[in-house]
Amino acid sequence: MGAEIPAYSKYIAEFVGTYLLVFTVGCNVSKGSPVWAGVSIACVLMVSIYALGGISGANFNPAVSLTLACSSYLPWMEAGIYVAVQLVAGICAGFSYFALYGDSFNLAPAGDYGFMQAGMAELLYTFMLCFVVLNVACSTKSGNCPNQFYGLAIGFVIVAGAYTAGNISGCALNPAVAFGIDVSSAHKGFGWSFVYLIFEAIGAALASGLHRVVRPQEYGLNVGSIASSLTSEFLGTFFLVLTVGLNVTHKSPAGAFSIAASLMCMIYALGNVSGAHFNPAVTIAIFLSGRGKAGGLAKAGMYMGVQILGGIMAGFCYAGLTGMAFPLGPGGKFGWGQVAFAEFMFTFVLCFVVLSVATTKTPSKDMFGLAIGSCVTVGGCAIGAVSGGSLNPAVSFGIDAADLVKGGLFSNCIVYSACEISGAAVAALVFYATHPSEYRKDLYTA
Secondary structure (H helix, E strand, O other): OOOOOHHHHHHHHHHHHHHHHHHHHHHHHHHHHOOOHHHHHHHHEEEEHHHHHHHOOOOHHHHHHHHHHOOOOOOOHHHHHHHHHHHHHHHHHHHHHHHHHHOOOOOOOOOOHHHHHHHHOOOOOOOHHHHHHHHHHOOOOOOOOOOOOOOHHHHOOOHHOOOHHHHHHOOOOOHHHHHHHHHHHHHHOOOHHHHHHHHHHHHHHHHHHHHHHHHHHOOOOOOOOHHHHHHHHHHHHHHHHHHHHHHHOOOOHHHHHHHHHHHHHHHHHHHHHOOOOOHHHHHHHHHHHOOOOOOOOOHHHHHHHHHHHHHHHHHHHHHHHOOOOOOOOOOOOOHHHHHHHHHHHHHHHHHHHHHHHOOOOOOOOOEEEEEHHHHHHHHHHHHHHOOOOOOHHHHHHHHHHHHHOOOOOOOOOHHHHHHHHHHHHHHHHHHHHOHHHHHHHOOOOO
């Protein structure tokens, strides 16, 4: 048994990790690349988690400490000390980047957005961050921990949020970040940090509550497995489509990467709960191949229904937050035949990779989420100009539903879905042909 870690080591670790995070935020916003700033911030969080997670748990965020305390993973007294240390570290980092650049930037909603829109953006992506933390770093009783992907999953929530919430609230997702920015720019105005704090705290509390639903065994609760699975599918699909919508409406410079990050993080969070399909085409591919957690027709139908609902609700959400929507259809000079082929091909890629890395008898242990999520980077960059790179009927329905609210038509999603489902069916067939040993009767267990 190793020696107990002294309390002062934990507090120093929390100070160092939070300081590095807030200082990196400040440097990127002050003079960083508009394309890579979100990735830079995500990476400093990721590497700090891997470096210091074994010392303090690598919270680096009062909202994370709150969600851990609400979930009984961190004693309330220790959580309070962590929060104090994190806030001090954030303020010190704020003055540090102010000293480096000779200037600071104010904390406030972006553009014409108000406090409610900024607050909701902070709530949603703080929820996502805290929810991923609980699932990938704490869920030992339900078999998702220990693992080696925890730092990647947590850090890259920032990639999902930076290019989405960043255009509405600035994407603090962390009271230490908010206070560090607000205090160091107090000469330009002060007070938004308290507004952000309230919404971030609500997001943290909601994450703790829904963690109980998707992983009741962590708390000794009696929640049916189907309820946990369907909740997981709804949440994963909702955040995927929300991230799609916010990236596209704000013309993000890294949209495909941000969307891929949101998918990867939620796959790592919920993969061993529902299988983390988040896509009716994936569910169909898994059903047709006779594999995975949605093997029965009734269960597959419920999965697809919840995914479509999650996509539509996310569409309404981003349309309500931004006041904007966009049509689903061919881009530029491209026609429907080209759209059909593009959606078919890259949905095939996505579904085939899912089957190959996540449903075999020896699936990828730690890289499955990165592999599946990266299919969205592949497809989004490759055919975004042709079809938008939906690759998912839930995304297609969500986009069309949001556009309908703004006066558009609700019909193109049917065409897209047919192409995507065709790609899924062919993926199941090719998987069968390339993995015959998976179907040998002496080896295969349904």
